[in-house]
Amino acid sequence: MEIVLALAIGTLTASGLWLLLRPRTFQVALGLSLLSYAVNLFILAAGRLRTDAPPIVGREGPIDPSLYADPVPQALVLTAIVISFATTALLLVVLLASRGLTGTDHVDGEEGDQ
Amino acid sequence: MNGWMQHLTIAPIVLPLAVSAFLLAFNERRRMLKRVMSLGTLTALIVISTLLLWQVTDGFGLSSAAAPHVYLLGNWPAPFGIVLVADRLSALMLLLSSLLGFTALFYAMARWDRSGPRFHVLFLLLIAGINGAFLTGDIFNLFVFFEVLLAASYGLLLHGSGAERTSASLHYIAINVATSLLFLIGVAMIYAATGTLNMADLAERIPTVPPGDLALLEGGAAVLGTAFLVKSGIWPLSFWLSRTYAAAAPPVAALFAIMTKVGIYIILRLSSLLFGATSGGAAGFADGWLIWAGFATMLFGTIGILSARTLTRVAGHYVLVSSGTLLAAIGIGGQALTAALLFYLVSSTLAVAALYLIIEPVTRNADEEDMIAGIAEPVFDDEYTGAPEENEDEVGIVIPGTIAILGGGFIFCTLLLAGLPPLSGFIAKFAIIDALFRHAAITPTSWLLIALIICSGLATLIGLTRAGIDLLWTPADDSPSRLSVIEVAPIGLLLATCLALMIYAGPVFLYMESAAGALSDPSAYIEAVRDAPPTSKVVP
Numbered sequence A: 001m002e003i004v005l006a007l008a009i010g011t012l013t014a015s016g017l018w019l020l021l022r023p024r025t026f027q028v029a030l031g032l033s034l035l036s037y038a039v040n041l042f043i044l045a046a047g048r049l050r051t052d053a054p055p056i057v058g059r060e061g062p063i064d065p066s067l068y069a070d071p072v073p074q075a076l077v078l079t080a081i082v083i084s085f086a087t088t089a090l091l092l093v094v095l096l097a098s099r100g101l102t103g104t105d106h107v108d109g110e111e112g113d114q
Numbered sequence B: 001m002n003g004w005m006q007h008l009t010i011a012p013i014v015l016p017l018a019v020s021a022f023l024l025a026f027n028e029r030r031r032m033l034k035r036v037m038s039l040g041t042l043t044a045l046i047v048i049s050t051l052l053l054w055q056v057t058d059g060f061g062l063s064s065a066a067a068p069h070v071y072l073l074g075n076w077p078a079p080f081g082i083v084l085v086a087d088r089l090s091a092l093m094l095l096l097s098s099l100l101g102f103t104a105l106f107y108a109m110a111r112w113d114r115s116g117p118r119f120h121v122l123f124l125l126l127i128a129g130i131n132g133a134f135l136t137g138d139i140f141n142l143f144v145f146f147e148v149l150l151a152a153s154y155g156l157l158l159h160g161s162g163a164e165r166t167s168a169s170l171h172y173i174a175i176n177v178a179t180s181l182l183f184l185i186g187v188a189m190i191y192a193a194t195g196t197l198n199m200a201d202l203a204e205r206i207p208t209v210p211p212g213d214l215a216l217l218e219g220g221a222a223v224l225g226t227a228f229l230v231k232s233g234i235w236p237l238s239f240w241l242s243r244t245y246a247a248a249a250p251p252v253a254a255l256f257a258i259m260t261k262v263g264i265y266i267i268l269r270l271s272s273l274l275f276g277a278t279s280g281g282a283a284g285f286a287d288g289w290l291i292w293a294g295f296a297t298m299l300f301g302t303i304g305i306l307s308a309r310t311l312t313r314v315a316g317h318y319v320l321v322s323s324g325t326l327l328a329a330i331g332i333g334g335q336a337l338t339a340a341l342l343f344y345l346v347s348s349t350l351a352v353a354a355l356y357l358i359i360e361p362v363t364r365n366a367d368e369e370d371m372i373a374g375i376a377e378p379v380f381d382d383e384y385t386g387a388p389e390e391n392e393d394e395v396g397i398v399i400p401g402t403i404a405i406l407g408g409g410f411i412f413c414t415l416l417l418a419g420l421p422p423l424s425g426f427i428a429k430f431a432i433i434d435a436l437f438r439h440a441a442i443t444p445t446s447w448l449l450i451a452l453i454i455c456s457g458l459a460t461l462i463g464l465t466r467a468g469i470d471l472l473w474t475p476a477d478d479s480p481s482r483l484s485v486i487e488v489a490p491i492g493l494l495l496a497t498c499l500a501l502m503i504y505a506g507p508v509f510l511y512m513e514s515a516a517g518a519l520s521d522p523s524a525y526i527e528a529v530r531d532a533p534p535t536s537k538v539v540p
Helices: A002-020 A025-046 A071-102 B003-009 B011-024 B031-056 B088-108 B119-135 B139-158 B163-194 B199-208 B211-231 B239-247 B250-256 B259-273 B287-307 B311-332 B335-376 B401-418 B424-438 B444-473 B485-503 B505-520 B523-530
Strands: B069-072 B083-086
Touching: A002 A025, A025 A071, A025 B163, A071 B139, A071 B163, B003 B011, B003 B031, B003 B069, B011 B031, B011 B119, B031 B069, B031 B083, B031 B088, B031 B119, B069 B523, B083 B088, B083 B119, B083 B199, B083 B523, B088 B119, B088 B250, B088 B259, B088 B335, B088 B485, B088 B505, B119 B139, B119 B259, B139 B163, B139 B250, B139 B259, B163 B199, B163 B211, B163 B239, B199 B259, B199 B523, B211 B259, B239 B250, B239 B311, B250 B259, B250 B335, B259 B287, B259 B311, B259 B335, B259 B505, B287 B311, B287 B444, B311 B335, B311 B424, B311 B444, B335 B401, B335 B424, B335 B444, B335 B485, B335 B505, B401 B424, B401 B444, B401 B485, B424 B444, B424 B485, B424 B505, B485 B505
Parallel strands: none
Antiparallel strands: B069 B083
């Protein structure tokens, strides 16, 4: 399972970085969202990978922490998802505005020499 | 400390946030209400941060016994819940941000708050985010406040619209979203290595991290540090800064002057807390890198100042110089140097904000002159029939009042930024150099820092003098007008604060030294957070 997750994070990061360095604004926005997926998976991995372990501790009895998954990274991921979602939405609005004002979707606001 | 005073620590975050949400409910046409509310909020924030300053020093007593004030959010004990910590450094930064916010907002009332919707809402949100970043004692909570301040800054940068602003914002947003992802990666790695996110708890656990995990911890800290260094504009991650700041509306740019200092504050806080002398294998982590990156930033900023064609670019590169100076000084470390760099931080932030505010009225007149000169020039030979001869009876040149005020303010700013005596900029630079000489051994790096401080001061003087001659001395046929009190008063307030810093340099330095002392020995901070008792439950 580790290798699958590591490959997924690596692929997402590589594609995201490549898109981030592309000249079109929409590619940049897509690249940033791919990168944020990679980071979200990475945060989840920071709490050690566990399957079939609930993150919420039950009410009764003595508690054995080794039976539970770490809840903190999951809470962090939730926050990170919300924030990156909102900033990506804002970025989309700005890139539309930039497209309207400059007439091109190049990141510098003007077509480079091709 | 009980009753309402206990909740004073959270007021700098909650108050602007609540007023911001409240103002959102009103139509833009209720401008007077919005102005009164937001200006009132910032006045209250100045009072609150002064009160906090009073609390953490036990009535300005400056005795080192006063412990930091810890506020447990949700009444959970320290490592489990999020804590807010107000110590001397935070209180100082809070006062600085409130003062800067007040002046920038006052200035914006001249006309800038009318050039787009929801200026006041975004402005207060930015203040809430900055204050939160100064107060929080938890790394992930810091991320949240960073996002709050960044989201507000995106909106403020776009304020006033226009192609240049939109295009600059596009770059600014893309860079900052990418930086936030670095922030998250760093936080995740630090959590993986230590299992905690509370700063004080981290400081306790880092000495016990097994050597095998040290690489993970240091890697995480490096990625996290990179995120803050991008915010503070370190070379080579700073090419966005001068363009972004030049594109922003003047009051927004003035407030942005403190945003680079948020990054510096966090680096200062974390390097002293997590990688201080007591943190075992990770002690002094990355100090060498900070020094050299700081030097490179100073050099880049100095060259930028000399090559800048517009005044806003000069100011932008000056922000870089001041960041570089601070980072290099943080890297070298030492209590006396930390006190001096705090003084420099306050003085340079106020001065550069004043410069951003004064640029617009100064260049506004110049633009008008250029335009008039352009019209007067003939396009075809026969077109220019000669304007009616003017009676030139005047013997002397009358300097118009506005030019006198602007010129005086501009000279004041120049002296402050270049670090010439007798103003606070000089005292700050002198204190840094003095602290370097008082170090046990004067190394080549200290000499290099001294040389760079002096050279960057000279470059600032050259750049600003050149611009000043162009804009203020070139004789104008047409007397400039339209300088309202609303614009002059905040600039005057900022410069008066710098003057006060100069006159009261002694007591201010005592405060800075006690703040630096608390940074170099973080045990009081750690104990205060660890032992903060949850308040007993009140049964209704």
